[in-house]
Amino acid sequence: MCNGTGIGGVVASVRDFDCLDPVRKALLGDLDEGFAEMYGAYRCVVFSTALRMSGRRADAEDLTAETFLRAYRALAGYGPDRIAALQPRAWLLTILMNTWRNCVRTRVRKPPPDLREEPVETVDPGESVEDTAVRHEAGERLAELLGLLPEEQRAAVVLRHVADLPVSEIATVLRIPQGTVKSHVSRGLKRLRQLGGVR
């Protein structure tokens, strides 16, 4: 299975080409096509994380655009070996988290005018209008509660239960030990339940 020989001159040095996921295969073939593939595969996880970290749809769009643009510019300078070794999802989310932290830091120094956030729409085509309304209400409240968590707990909870990442990958993204990820997640969930209970 993992005895690929690469695809000729350019990536001859990349071992185990056949084992790579479609995103990395595409990136090794053509940067722009690979980017389109990468965007398609990870737009949802990056946007969801950005939305639940920032709490605002407009910010989430800016963060997502900035993350993918930074990723593209970095990839343009990467050789085939580095691309083959990349864990695209964890790498993108690391860029997102850095971008978000920079953005928060800038905002602390220079607060923006307070804009009311329009409701966030996540439409499931199999869902009835009543279901959407119920879920919407619960979801909006929960999204607000997420914003009350300390930064590191929010990041761990969002990556674990919204983005659905395994603990090991969250440890890579946040650059903390797996045990710390677990404790941030469980403290975050506990806090969410408490916050939910007092309402």
Added chain:
Amino acid sequence: MTQETAQDRLIEELGALAADAPDGLLDRIAARWITAPSPLGEVAAAFTDHGVAYVRPARGFAEDFRKRVGRPLLPAARPPAGLVPALRDGRSSRVGLDLRGLSDFQRDVLLAVRTIPRGEVRPYGWIAARIGRPKAVRAVGTALGGNPVPLLVPCHRVIRFDGGAGEYMFGGAAKERVLLAEGVDLERLRELARERVFYLASDTTGVVCFPTCHNARRITAAHRHGFRSVARAEAAGYRPCRTCRPVAAQAAAG
């Protein structure tokens, strides 16, 4: 409700907070590109949600764009309205441009160049004067050399005062070819320049113009008078054309 089911419900609700990126978001990140014929041969044009950002020969375009702009480049389903005709025949005023990332000076230069109609040319000094920097003639040349959107910002319509084509990113011969395709005969301008004629005036309208101004081209031979400077034409009783505004160039050339 037990602790476990409450926990499960919370996790389920968190899972439902996932949301897909809006459909248009990719076009805020990536540029799209098309190829089209032009007087320079086959060219490629990249555009964003703001407008056309980059035009260069089709060959080697993607690498060029990556180096210069650093945005993903994806094929376009169809070109923006008016782009293909604009590249073909130079009527480009309706095509939106994405000039983000340029200096204020370069943007001013490019927008001034955009006002030169098809079939006409202006000297470098005229652009410098138009943007309020009459001494920055060389800087205008440099700004035009870095024009990201040739043909759409018609930098080929800016030439030397003596009718020489001047610099062009694709070479002087290409510049003359594009101008000829637009109906500008540089050889005639050079003949006039050899006779020290840089402006043409009409004794029926009393107006003095650049020789390629559409008002000057309508003057019949019997009523046409050549001048070396706008000052001399004014001394002879002519007023500068309000369309091609030759006074500005005069100030810069002086």
